[in-house]
Amino acid sequence: MPKATHQHSTSRRALLASAALVAPATLLPVIATAAEDPDPHPAWHAEWRELHRWCNTADVGGRNLDEFPQWHRYMELERLIALTPARTVAGVRVQLAQLHHVVTEVGVPNDDDLTGLANAIATLERLAGEARHV
Secondary structure (H helix, E strand, O other), X not given: OOXXXXXXXXXXXXXXHHXXXXXXXXXXXXXXXXXXXOOOHHHHHHHHHHHHHHXXXXXXXXXXXXXXXXXXXXXXXXXXXXXXXXXXXXXXXXXXXXXHHHHHHHOOOOHHHHHHHXXXXXXXXXXXXXXXXX
């Protein structure tokens, strides 16, 4: 049987319990979510920016961009960014930056873009502790 040690380790439960002492109850879901998983939106956006540069500068030898796996990943990232609810303000910033790109560069947002805007608003409402208005 392993020997017990007196190392100090803090469990997620202990962290949440201590947070309850210093944070308003409305922030607990935000703290719990942030402690579990980071928001993937900033990483997706960084990858999207690299692929956006590739799409604008690649020498495709007369082929269509949709013949390349980079294009398909680029489009997948756009869908992920828009359709996955953000968990953090940083994730919302990415969703709004994506919508800004669509409006300024493409011109007309599609259904995914509009869903991304709704997701961004819902996340901001949740982070602010406001109930979603239907």
